[in-house]
Amino acid sequence: xxxxxxxxxxxxxxxxxxxxxxxxxxxxxxxxxxxxxxxxxxxxxxxxxxxxxxxxxxxxxxxxxxxxxxxxxxxxxxxxxxxxxxxxxxxxxxxxxxxxxxxxxxxxxxxxxxxxxxxxxxx
Numbered sequence: 001x002x003x004x005x006x007x008x009x010x011x012x013x014x015x016x017x018x019x020x021x022x023x024x025x026x027x028x029x030x031x032x033x034x035x036x037x038x039x040x041x042x043x044x045x046x047x048x049x050x051x052x053x054x055x056x057x058x059x060x061x062x063x064x065x066x067x068x069x070x071x072x073x074x075x076x077x078x079x080x081x082x083x084x085x086x087x088x089x090x091x092x093x094x095x096x097x098x099x100x101x102x103x104x105x106x107x108x109x110x111x112x113x114x115x116x117x118x119x120x121x122x123x
Contacts, residue, residue, distance in 0.1 A: 002026045002098050002112040009117030014088055016121075020081040022096030022114055030074040033099050035110060036081045038092035038119075048094070049081060050104030059104040064090075086121045093118050 008020040022034070035050035049060045049070040058070055069082040079096060094117050097110035 002029070002032065004096050004098060004112055004114035006094065006096050006114045006117040009094060009119045011120045011122065012086055014086060014121055014123050016086055018083045018086060018119065020083065020094055020096075020117060020119070022079045022081075024077045024079070024098065026077070029077040029098075031100070032112075033102050033104065034070075034072060034079040035097045035099070035104055036070060036079075036094060037097060037107060038090075038094045039116075040089075040092040043092075045095070045107060047105040047107070051079065052102050052104075053100075057102075061105075083119070086119075088121050088123050091119060091121045 003025040005023045012018050031053050033053045036048040037045050038048050039045040047061050051058050051070045051072050067085045072079045096114045098112040099110045103109040
């Protein structure tokens with residue numbers, strides 16, 4: 001069982017930076033691949049970024065590539081999403097999730113989800 005708690009959301013202006021954190025419980029955090037998803041009002045949840053449990057391979061949605069960076073600190077059981085040059089269209093609730101495999105974009109493969117943190121970008 002893994003419990004995930006996101007933090008770091010808030011209100012920022014377009015062009016600003018923001019770092020989201022996701023703290024995980026459990027002693028096997030390092031064996032999980034971690035992903036970030038987001039859901040804007042009236043839209044479906046979409047994949048943002050993922051980092052593999054092994055070799056720290058990463059994968060990004062085209063919409064955030066070059067602006068967002070996912071990283072993890074296994075000693076702290078935490079995964080981060082560094083958001084730079086944010087845009088109004090990045091406004092959404094951001095969720096972190098964990099899976100044992102490596103199907104980064106498939107939300108159905110993630111067994112554990114956090115409650116989400118709101119990110120609002122103003123123009």
